[in-house]
Amino acid sequence: MVEKSAEDAIQAAAADLLRHYTLGSEFETYLAHLKGNDLVLGVALIENHEQAALETAKQISDLFRQPFLTASGSLGANLAIGVAVADPSDWNPELILENAELAVEDACEKELRQISLFVPSMRAKYEHRERIRSSLTAAFENDEFVPHFQPQFNLKTGKIIGIEALARWKHSRFGWISPAEFISAAESTGDINRLGRSILEKSCMQLRRLPDEMTLSVNLTLSQILDESLPEMLLECLTDTGIKGYRLKIEISETQLSKNLDKIWRVLSEIQECGIAVSLDDFGTKFAALRHLTEFDWDEIKIDGSFVDRAFNNEKHAEMLLATLNLIANMGISTVIEGVETVEQRDALVELGCGLGQGYLFSGPLDFDDLMTLFFSRPQLEELVSV
Template identity: 30%
Template sequence: MPETTTFAFAYHQLLVAIAGAVCLFGTWVGMRQFARARATSGTTRIGWLFMASVGTGAALWAATFLSILALDPTLNSGFAPLATGAVLLVAIVACLIGFEIGSRHFTLAPEAGGLMMGAGILAMHFIAFKGWHVAGHLEWNVPGVVVTILLGLSLSALAVNRANRPVTRWCRHGAAIVLAFMICVMHYALTASTSVTTDPSVVLPADLIPAHVLGLAMVCAVLLVMGSGFSTYVIDLEIRTESADRIHQLSFNDTMTGLPNRIAFNERLAFDAAEAHEKAHKLAAFSIDLDGFKDVNDQFGHGAGDLLLIEVADRMRRILRPGEFLARQSGDEFLGLKMSGNHPQDAQAFAERIAGVFAHPFQVGDQSVTLTASIGFSVFPIDTPERDQVLSNAKLAMHRGKSKQRGLICQYHREMDDTARARRALARDLQRAAARGELELHYQLQTTLADGKICGAEALMRWRHPTRGMISPAEFIPLAEETEAIIAMGEWALRTACHDAAGGKIPGTVAVNLSPVQFGRDDLADTIHAILLETGLSPRRLEVEVTESTIMSDQSRGLHILRKLKAMGVSVSMDDFGTGYSSLATLHLFPFDKIKLDQSFVKRLPDDAAAAAIVRTVLALGDSLGMPVLAEGIETEAQWQFLDRAGCAKGQGYLFARPASLAQLPAAIEATARFVREAPPAATHRATAAA
């Protein structure tokens, strides 16, 4: 009977070192390719994932067999060809699945991908040992095998975690080191948990690949695969460098300012996002919008505005530092990028330097013009892992800051998305509000100040949301104008107000506000004419209110519409008089029937001398032009008395009546009449003062 000997495996230090080196170099190349896959999309991403999987899988395959050979190179053994090929296939597939899962953006994607790779590596070792034939019998230590499994799973999860969640630029090198360390640790764990009983009677199959032949062929093949992968990586790096040079050449193609345009910005964003992935840096995107530039164009002309933009671009260009990029999107909108490892502090500092550009006035002709810039920024990948989303975030932050105050620097926060989503949901609800019967008209009574008699009412739109209740007009009217839902809503308001007035439920005239969006439609006069015919209301009882900013956007067109309304017999009043920038010119150009004095002046009466002087001037102007004045926002008897003595014809405000629904309007009319009977009429005070 042949003699048998049982012994625990020793290990060959040089072969262990070679296995670790092969794994280290191969996985280093694979992790670099994996980083490129995460920074790209589509077929390019698939290609990089495949190459990363082949390179890393081949390195793990070679390291696995070398670590087995290192157990005892002198042992009479060989490897089954089918098992050897199966191990390579499992290695590549496991890496491909692991990298694919690890490159996703759900919370535990890197760890899940790493576990898949670890399971594949363990399967590789199992198949490799099954295909390893020795002249004897292998025995396993179960606790040692369990430790080996746990080490393989945990270390592979850590490796993909470091590749996918880099803290510094060295983390991806660390990922390769962890995988190489795992191969070495698993070798020693297997050494401790495996023993062999030699048996000369065991005859090895004839088709086995001799251990020394497989080892040499494996190292050569793996070096060839890794060399090919490394060459591909170098070629890609060279292409990216050439792409950066091409971006530089495309930069100065905005013929007016000399800054890059939006196309160049998009290319630079893609390039910098890939670099940010590669170096574990952060990338901040900026949206810059000039405040008040439209006024410059309106006041000085577009030629002067172009010269101003050139000066703005020159100033911003001079403050740029390495890693910073500026482009002109269109009009007075600019875009910026900043690469850094210390965001958001560096992003805030860059935004402050841009804002500092506007600290000194600009010269437009012989005029000195002061501008500010509203700036929003977002940081990639902190705020979003999607490079295309980072600019949208920056614009959202810019608009949020601009809505609060001009010239603000605003950083993106995730709560802004929640607000934007809520706003979009509200906009969707608003589109269907009129059809669902959620809109209401409340009427605020108007009186003649001399005797307090009711002479009309202003229709005010209200929205009763099915879940949120009453929503302030200050919230939904601007939203309706942005989405153009105001067109249908405004038509509903006109039709409803005319119907209520024609039904005898509203005394005197009914006043309806027209939004700028409605006034911009060519069929406005025809729509109003059709509504008057439909409801049977006399045109003399309808009054439309427009602000001067509404008609000044296109004066000739606005004048044409107002004349058509006047020809129909509809009255036109200028709303919020005194708050615009060209009120006197507007009164001279357009055929108004009434002036509505803005409540911002009325509320300061009678104690504010400046407000009193302005009100008297407006009243005198209206008298000279034959336009009666209606004062808004009357809340005290002192204001009533002052306005009547100064010659104001009509008024409205909480002193007389609060806005009321149609059902509540009779009670509001009765309450107003009772108040006027009980309170001394302003005319009495005027007569007393005259005496």
């Protein structure tokens, strides 16, 4: 996130550039604003010519390839462009702007900021997202959010050693909703902390039914981590459910470690002071940063399955994986391998010295009753129920 003064400088420079470009233009509307350090631009045309619209967008994109020269220095912005077209006989300024903004959202979702042309499916996607958002209140009232659990195993012995809680929602009308959809919706409505606490409390209550040596891992979003009241909430949950802190692990994805690092480290340190372990999740998903391993005293590193897949198909990646595993081991940090799907993978990982893992070779996420049935014998179940 760029500083406010830099945002203002980019905004002003972008406005001047657009103003110069649009002098004498036949195009109806240009809409621009900043999202962090991303310049978001909508172009609306009064002629129903998609090719002309895309050519215009390309010309504007070319204008912004060079850094802006501002009073604050040379500044750059990632440009996302959304394009909407309409027939002059059916011109609706409000609708065309909405369509352009939906196209902008689509452009922003792409890894590289690109030009997106509005298509009706974008509005269908938007309306579906709004239905999900509007259903959240009733979902909380009806207690529809539940945890499912993916087991974690000792790769050598095959013994279950822990579980990872994953939020699930079965909508009364739409059925199972993708976690990516409802977690994003909860973030946008400010309900993410409520959702997180609900899943954590339910998961801890289920953990009470498992042997004391088994642990519970819970993923948190960046907004949850940045909430300074998080350590207090975790302690309250442990107290209310009677779970000891050493049985809980809080996971944060490496992909979330791009900004606000000082605050993230501070909150994570406070969590550790509560006796709760902290795990770096999804390590190696894209561009694994070794500095993330050294800037914080992690209790656990979870290596993403894609990192492992690349290692099995490329000698250099295999060397990199081995070096990473050795580095983590030398730092005294526990390692969990994600995405273990075949016996061959498991055997190779054991040879590399990997002790713990999870993946579909063992099980996908399950509701708690299925977990108990699959991984505990009847005598064990009777013993655990009696505890």
